[in-house]
Amino acid sequence: MPKEDFSRKALAYSKFYGGKVGVSPKVPVRSLDDFSIWYTPGVAAVSRAIAEDAELSFEYTGRWNTVAVVTDGTRVLGLGNIGPEGALPVMEGKSLIYNYLGGVNAIPLPVRAKSEEGLIDLVRALEPSLGGVNLEDIESPKCFDVLDRLRAEMKIPVWHDDQQGTAGVTLAALFNALELTGRKLKGSRIVLFGAGAANVAAERLLVKAGVNPKDIVVLDSKGILHPERDDIDQLMLKNRWKYEIAIHTNGDRITGGLKDALKGADALVCAAGQGPELVKPDEIRVMNKRSIAFFMANPVPEMLPPAALAAGAEIVATGRSDYPNQVNNSLMFPAIFRGALDVRAKTITDPMVIDAAHELAAFAREKGISKDYILPTMVQWEVYPRVAAKVAQAAIREGVARRKMTAAESLRVATETIEHSRKVMNALRRNGIILDPPE
Amino acid sequence: MQIRRARKEDLPAVADLIVRTKRLNNEFDPLFAVVADAKTRAEKYIGSTIGVPDKLLLVAAEGSKIVGVLRAEMRERLFYEPHHEGFITDFYVLPEYRRKALGNEVLQQASAELRKMGAEIIVADVPSRNEIANNFYSKRGFRALTSSFGKSP
Known part of the structure; x- marks a missing residue:
């Protein structure tokens, strides 16, 4: 499809759907009584338990699987400093990929930060709600400092995808x-x-x-x-x-x-x-x-x-899809976070990334590498749970995992979680809740 | 690594390091903009130091490669005691040789030589805004003695 077609459709479809992702329920509402469980008074018991042990927020809420996709909009794609509102469609797109390929509940979150310090403060303040942070499209060299400091100061993984x-x-x-x-x-x-x-x-x-x-x-x-x-x-x-x-x-x-x-x-x-x-x-x-x-x-x-x-x-x-050998971040980030979240990792270390790279390469080798095929493609979705499992195991080995599991368990958990996202998408489409776009 | 007095053949390399110190000063302060022919001036400036009895030019050399330089001269403090000062005018170590105590060794050796030349106090002149230089001397027990103030007229 020519690039102009992508642009035209992106504008038309974005308007048609009013954005690409949104919060949807995970629990049944069978009668109004259920609200007394999910909300007050029942929810107070859950809050009390978490207040006593904050780590329980990873068990009793969606925190374990939630990642914010944060940007200050200072270096968006090749477009430069276009501001946080301009960055929102990109963060939405990224969140969609996180969800579909990694089973991650990703939230697009461009912020208006006046300074490096302001950006760091903002992201740090989000920690209680999140299992991880994906930083995106922040100008260099500011991005290095922001990443280094947030990695040091936060107890959840902070990832800057552009790095x-x-x-x-x-x-x-x-x-x-x-x-x-x-x-x-x-x-x-x-x-x-x-x-x-x-x-x-x-x-x-x-x-x-x-x-x-x-x-x-x-x-x-x-x-x-x-x-x-x-x-x-x-x-x-x-x-x-x-x-x-x-x-x-x-x-x-x-x-x-x-x-x-x-x-x-x-x-x-x-x-x-x-x-x-x-x-x-x-x-x-x-x-x-x-x-x-x-x-x-x-x-x-x-x-x-x-x-x-x-x-x-x-x-x-x-980096392009219209030539062979697309070196695309989307091959990695959904799996990195799937693996990191599955073991409640506190951070993502370089050896975890290197193991992910080895697995990505190994997957392509199994399929048969050639000069036109050195990496898996995004449609080979089985690669994601495999990479995720390696990341989870590397996190355990590196001593940054809150939760231990075997390699087989890692693979099973990652596969199930990613499959769940795909099942939701299929069900929503099958039932006419997510419609195909008008031509 | 060898720390020794500079020789004539070190001149071009030393001049290059001297220009680097000036450029570094400019990084901190626009009122230290470096002139276009700084290299030529540096060669002349350094040339007039080698072999002069009350002046000191030390280099740190790794084989034939000059990686650091310290220039100093004896000065008289007309009204004050201590009376004779060893005055460090220029000091530079190439970045990759920093954080390895080389700067410290050069400073130690220079201090010893200046003491032999009669110095009762060692003084180093650095731009107020050059944080690297200020930190370097502060960490080694030096403190600010004078301040010179400047403004464009």
Whole structure:
């Protein structure tokens, strides 16, 4: 379907349905008497129990499965700072995906925050109602600080999808691309073009997954990051995440631009900005044989796949669904939270994300990877419970789970919860409660 | 890592580090905008320090690579005791060599050399708004002695 069609339909359908998600009951109302159970006076007993032990809020209410999708609207998709109201349709869409693919009760919640501190205060104040927080579309470098502080201060998982989600799926794609081209993670030379939320997180995950930081070269808009770049002191003050990367990556002290970085590189991961000619064929040509190139910018990748393939790249991926190998956050975030919520995790650690990436890659390998299929697609829904179960087990191993369960139980619980969401959707459609849109 | 007096051949590398300190000052304060030909000026400035008896130019070197510099000179405090001060005009360590006690070692060695040159007090000159420099000296027992105030006329 052409892009204009998607846009036209999105406007028409959004108006027709008046939004994409809403709160719906989970309990029967058989007679008015039931209200005396679900509400006063019966509910007071539940409140008293929770007041005595707040942890019971995870048992007696929907908190265990509830995630807020929070944004301040400062960096929405490729649209920039369009404000919280403008971000609402995006957060609704994300909530729908959380629900349908992860069985998560996700609530879209753009907020008007005047400052970083204000945003942190707002999110922190939401904790009693939530099993987790998904931060979304917050500008960099503010997003790093917000995530780090909220992760440290809240006892429920806080996830910034533009950092951890994108990086996690990228890692999964890279696992299989390296496998197909006969490489190991360790020893591969990887270039990250762009030093915003996604690639800063990708760098950290790559290192934790086993890449030698000396084999990674990161570029921002001013060129290759290295410890002696002229603006290094400025980075230390203004963007300490990028500063740390400049200090510990790039063991060969390569300086200059993308072409310099790509000489002898095995893989390129771009999260740099709108293409289609941000990366040029002569830059791809200097990479090693059987090179890997991911172009993650949406809607226009830094380079279009046919051009990259023509320039010699063997495996090419983008963020788009109309080319093979879509590296899409939606493959990960529903499963990450399914797994984290199932064991009442207090946080989502990097090893949990890395395990999720391994499982995502393993699923694709079982189906048979090729240069046009390095990741599962969103319609292979069986992948979600499997990834969720790995996340749950990793949380237990990492010591951040409030609840223990076996691997088999994890898989069963995740499968049931996700299937429940799909059953609800099917039932609502079958019964004409959710109508098909008018043509 | 070696901390030693600078030699003529260190000049270009040292000048580069000196310019970095000036740029860093500018990060904190717009009234420290760095001139375009700062590198040339830095070479001249440093060149006139090497081998001068009441001036000190120390470098930290890893092999042939200069990773830090400290420039100081002896000054007289006309009206005050202690009378002779060892006055640190410039001090810089490349970021990747920070947090490894190198700065501390350079400062220690400079203090010792300045004492030998007659210093009874060690004074370092840093812009008020340069938090990194202010923290560095405060943590090592230095305290603010004078303040200079500036405004555009």
